[in-house]
Amino acid sequence: MKKIDILKKLRTSGLRPTKQRVEIARFLFEREKTFHFTVESLNKLLAKKTTAKISLATIYNTVHSFKTAGHLSEVEVRGNKSYFDTNVSNHHHFYDSETSELIDIDANDIVIQKIPKAPNGKKIKNVEVFINLKN
Amino acid sequence: MKKIDILKKLRTSGLRPTKQRVEIARFLFEREKTFHFTVESLNKLLAKKTTAKISLATIYNTVHSFKTAGHLSEVEVRGNKSYFDTNVSNHHHFYDSETSELIDIDANDIVIQKIPKAPNGKKIKNVEVFINLKN
């Protein structure tokens, strides 16, 4: 992903490209593979990777803006901490509770044959599969 | 579920049948259908239902003991609050984000045809499906 795309991510999130936001955006989006993270882990990684200091509040704010804009998704998986995901397409996850790690599963790699119909008056928004792992 | 079974739930959880614990256990287990709850919602419901005052700490402790003993399961579903489930068998859920409600889906009502194999050195512990609902 090029720098121009980073600026686009920010623009489409309604965010001005400040030093801090560009650092965060580059760290999140300039990568090949999906990145799963918590705000805590992102904060630590950013502190190691970059010279500039970025406050936790800015990380929370920026991550939420990206989520609202659809550039990040949130994965419900582990207790009382939020997990975020740079993969915003419809997909599934392995979850390794030993390491607290998520691994992507492509939507096409899981095929559901039989599914119940939604309760009265409701519709199905999406289906999420978690495959929990053990050693 | 009879009172004798309630006492068994407590005994098998390593808990003496105190007034508070019996109240909690009866409220959780003397019902036909699955009950999904948070500690907060359980606390409110118990406060309405019973005369005796039960402290929040006791509710947390008792719920955790039941979970450890396998009489309750925890469902990862909504942000930063824990959801518990009186259905401890392998099953799936509808999740209605409008009402924050879970609805059980019998394991047999979802059939998965194709599933990826676990990553190197890992095994599949279980598969959980969430069907998110909208209006």
Add this chain to the structure above:
DNA sequence: TTTCACTTTAGAATTATTATAAACTAGAAT
């Protein structure tokens, strides 16, 4: 250069949960 809306940040506040430690209670032993 001044302006001013937007931004960052430290720290306070809030929420969910867990830990602590003093007062209480159920049984067992006398």
Add this chain to the structure above:
DNA sequence: ATTCTAGTTTATAATAATTCTAAAGTGAAA
């Protein structure tokens, strides 16, 4: 029945994750 004691309850403190607040900083445009 009374005593004893390990287990229990509870208020409150501590912790953890997140959100809020308000003061200081920044930068593009006037």
